[in-house]
Amino acid sequence: MKALFDTEKYDVVHAWNIPSAFVMKFVKAKKKVLSVHGVYSEQVKTIHSTVTSEMVNLAESQVLKFADVLTTDSKLVQRIYKEKLGLDFVYLPAPLDIAKFKEIPDVKKKTNQIVYIGRDKL
Numbered sequence: 001m002k003a004l005f006d007t008e009k010y011d012v013v014h015a016w017n018i019p020s021a022f023v024m025k026f027v028k029a030k031k032k033v034l035s036v037h038g039v040y041s042e043q044v045k046t047i048h049s050t051v052t053s054e055m056v057n058l059a060e061s062q063v064l065k066f067a068d069v070l071t072t073d074s075k076l077v078q079r080i081y082k083e084k085l086g087l088d089f090v091y092l093p094a095p096l097d098i099a100k101f102k103e104i105p106d107v108k109k110k111t112n113q114i115v116y117i118g119r120d121k122l
Contacts, residue, residue: 072092075091
């Protein structure tokens with residue numbers, strides 16, 4: 001709602017992933033950038049019903065067109081969207097300092113252990 005009634009004008013608005021594109025569409029900006037991490041319709045297909053998946057699949061190509069520039073940190077996502085929808089994504093690799101992994105001490109492995117590597121938001 002704020003995006004609909006906001007009179008502020010911006011140079012650039014940057015949204016992350018497809019659900020954010022709906023807000024991005026209504027923000028007044030010279031350029032709109034949408035960063036996508038994964039093929040959204042495939043993610044929805046994996047975790048939601050067939051009906052929801054079909055709706056997302058139909059809307060996905062239209063929603064991606066809300067942006068002036070599409071970016072991804074995955075060469076695979078870049079290729080899939082080019083093949084699937086003919087859309088060009090700018091590949092921006094996520095910065096990762098793999099030298100930091102050498103600082104992690106050896107950890108005892110446990111059966112059925114799940115490990116997540118991420119970053120803190122500052």
